[in-house]
Amino acid sequence: MNTEALQVNIALDAAAQEKEKREAILKVIDTYRDKPGCLIAVLHLAQEIYGYLPLEVQQIIADGMGESLSHVSGVVSFYSYFSTRPRARLEIKICMGTACYVRGGKRIVERLEEELGISVGETTPDGKFSIIITRCLGACGLAPVVMIGEDVHQQVNPDKIEKILAKY
């Protein structure tokens, strides 16, 4: 298959996947439409299906659930587990609980932003990493703590960041 044909096939696959996801979200809405207080459940399921909740998905949910877009957007922005941007394959969670903060958490954030060229809350252009600030991760004795995916890195200092990232 030549490159042009391959690109057309990839575009068609992506369009088909997009259509499937929308149909799945509409099914979820159909299931919950007449049940009061189910907006959060619908948003959760939609995020599982779509991966995140961009404005167009929020609009589909608002229309389907008979809510205003501003109400749906308000709920999405209130809860930190909803994301309006595609999630990275690896989330870097930097603890900013008291112990981690006083032991240099802020300098770790700055070094990570510098190394990855993104700010907190953003995702690298290749979709690999995003930086998130989190509350106490329960390992205060080993502060500062950084989680990358499921891995916990303890007693991190800015000079270790480059080496840690290289593992991923």
Ligand code: FES
């Ligand atoms: S404050 Fe960071 S692990 Fe508790």
